[in-house]
Amino acid sequence: MRCLLLFDIDGTLISSQGKAFAALLKAFRQVVGAEPPVEGFSPAGKTDPQIVSELLNRVATDHRKRNQLVAEVLAAYLETLPEVVKKPHVRLLPGVAELLPVLAENPQVALGLLTGNIREGAQFKLELAGLWHYFAFGAFGSDCSDRNQLLPYAWERAHQRFGVRFSPERTVIVGDTPADVACAKTWDAKAIAVAGHTFTAARLLPAHPDGVLPSLSPELFLPVCFSILSRAPLA
Missing domain, CATH: 3.40.50.1000 (HAD superfamily/HAD-like)
Structure with missing residues (x-):
């Protein structure tokens, strides 16, 4: 090769068509209990953990639990993906x-x-x-x-x-x-x-x-x- x-x-x-990001935001709401502050925010080019971490920076969360929250949001995201993102x-x-x-x-x-x-x-x-x-x-x-x-x-x-x-x-x-x-x-x-x-x-x-x-x-x-x-x- x-x-x-x-x-x-x-x-x-x-x-x-924006559905995967919508699934991530749904997971964020479920885990964090707050509306994701997405005004002026773009996920383009970022990793999934980076996206979650940056959104957490925009809300009042315990920084000592940041890694745990990121992991929990991403786990919830994998559950919401099939609910939100369909083949069409x-x-x-x-x-x-x-x-x-x-x-x-x-x-x-x-x-x-x-x-x-x-x-x-x-x-x-x-x-x-x-x-x-x-x-x-x-x-x-x-x-x-x-x-x-x-x-x-x-x-x-x-x-x-x-x-x-x-x-x-x-x-x-x-x-x-x-x-x-x-x-x-x-x-x-x-x-x-x-x-x-x-x-x-x-x-x-x-x-x-x-x-x-x-x-x-x-x-x-x-x-x-x-x-x-x-x-x-x-x-």
Whole structure:
């Protein structure tokens, strides 16, 4: 295998049309007993634990119990997800249905996830979308609340799965927010940003991705991705 492609989920592969965030807010209400203060708040690019922690910062809670509350909210979230998010709510974003089979059939490509979703939430969403089987491994918000620290988890799991140590130059993170790009740049990996669903290209470019695309159409993604990788050493 010559390259590792790691995909974000929400806003990159799928949209739940706000239903997954609604499920998290419902769980927050149940556990914390307060209305989530979401005015001016965006979950884009954040890990699930980070989202809950930041919402807790906006309400009067005992900081000594913060980790416990985050864990309780996320456990409740996994229970509310099937109640709130149904199959018709989850739609594939443009190009995804065509791109993933092509990548999965390429023996030079290892496909994985790098997402702020906790693992069980990621699996639930992608199973509804019919995409979970494409990804043999991943790094998740349940591994670390800091998105910038997730890539080493993905590298280690890729090594366990394929017996390959992928270099930063042969690793591409694909996401829809500046946070996805920042994660890649933290480790000198490559980044492709997908504009349109969450951020415009103009808002993504200052993060300095290696490529910006309007969709994951194979006709757009494959030339850009492999052009980026062609400039990297094989070793």
